[in-house]
Amino acid sequence: xxxxxxxxxxxxxxxxxxxxxxxxxxxxxxxxxxxxxxxxxxxxxxxxxxxxxxxxxxxxxxxxxxxxxxxxxxxxxxxxxxxxxxxxxxxxxxxxxxxxxxxxxxxxxxxxxxxxxxxxxxxxxxxxxxxxxxxxxxxxxxxxxxxxxxxxxxxxxxxxxxxxxxxxxxxxxxxxxxxxxxxxxxxxxxxxxxxxxxxxxxxxxxxxxxxxxxxxxxxxxxxxxxxxxxxxxxxxxxxxxxxxxxxxxxxxxxxxxxxxxxxxxxxxxx
Ligand code: 2NE
Numbered sequence: 133x134x135x136x137x138x139x140x141x142x143x144x145x146x147x148x149x150x151x152x153x154x155x156x157x158x159x160x161x162x163x164x165x166x167x168x169x170x171x172x173x174x175x176x177x178x179x180x181x182x183x184x185x186x187x188x189x190x191x192x193x194x195x196x197x198x199x200x201x202x203x204x205x206x207x208x209x210x211x212x213x214x215x216x217x218x219x220x221x222x223x224x225x226x227x228x229x230x231x232x233x234x235x236x237x238x239x240x241x242x243x244x245x246x247x248x249x250x251x252x253x254x255x256x257x258x259x260x261x262x263x264x265x266x267x268x269x270x271x272x273x274x275x276x277x278x279x280x281x282x283x284x285x286x287x288x289x290x291x292x293x294x295x296x297x298x299x300x301x302x303x304x305x306x307x308x309x310x311x312x313x314x315x316x317x318x319x320x321x322x323x324x325x326x327x328x329x330x331x332x333x334x335x336x337x338x339x340x341x342x343x344x345x346x347x348x349x350x351x352x353x354x355x356x357x358x359x360x361x362x363x364x365x366x367x368x369x370x371x372x373x374x375x376x377x378x379x380x381x382x383x384x385x386x387x388x389x390x391x392x393x394x395x396x397x398x399x400x401x402x
Pocket of ligand 1: 161165205207246248249
């Protein structure tokens with residue numbers, strides 16, 4: 133595919149092709165473990181994807197065949213979080229997780245090799261996951277003195293069920309692509325050499341669909357789980373649709389013209 137670079141970064145790649153934005157963690161020497169900078173760059177690219185009207189679907193992936201992402205880079209883990217070049221310790225991947233869920237466009241994890249630890253949680257929070265046959269999934273938190281009790285626990289349990297989610301976290305075993313498919317953790321498994329082709333095909337099918345319907349569906353799936361934040365997202369979309377109506381425009385226009393609004397001609401639907 134003729135991917136065009138959108139912007140230069142140090143630790144990720146960000147490319148465009150035919151309605152698709154592709155964000156690639158580019159630290160293959162560390163199995164694509166993320167540092168605070170990797171996450172800052174992913175948040176920037178994800179935010180760009182949100183505002184870029186050409187982009188309808190986002191692929192999140194890792195460079196090379198060996199890893200999607202192996203979680204937080206343990207060599208920069210310090211006192212209270214992952215330490216950036218500014219010396220500040222933080223866990224900013226949680227902000228990225230929230231962004232992946234709230235961006236009103238489908239995000240697809242394209243997984244080759246390891247999706248482990250915080251890297252596993254990243255694919256979990258994506259809307260869809262397509263795995264290569266060499267993919268391996270798992271959490272390592274309790275082995276390395278960490279855990280993700282947010283989406284990494286509760287949303288995982290919604291996907292695979294409570295017993296399986298507890299097994300995944302308590303045993304820290306790894307699961308192959310077929311096992312992941314069997315537990316509903318991924319949508320499809322394909323040979324490694326077909327991974328990008330299949331993911332782009334799925335993106336193209338999605339891109340043929342109504343953007344507002346997709347946006348409403350994503351917010352609806354989130355609303356059921358995300359409490360007030362989920363309702364806020366869904367309600368924001370309702371406001372968007374209302375703003376598109378003549379009825380809402382009459383309210384704004386009347387204010388600007390310093391007159392009483394006339395809503396009498398708008399229907400009171402049963
Ligand atoms: C991913 C895995 C299973 C791959 O194993 P293998 O045998 O294919 O590769 P290897 O040799 O372990 O890794 C290659 C190089 O990448 C580094 C390794 O240290 C190694 O470096 P060199 O020896 O060549 O110098 N590397 C891999 N993962 C790394 C990481 N996460 N941080 C720093 N360096 C890493 C195997 O590498 C593995 O098990 N990796 C560790 C997975 C892990 O425990 N991740 C952190 C979980 S905690 C977390 O992510 C987290 C959270 O729990 C809550 C919130 C946010 C984050």
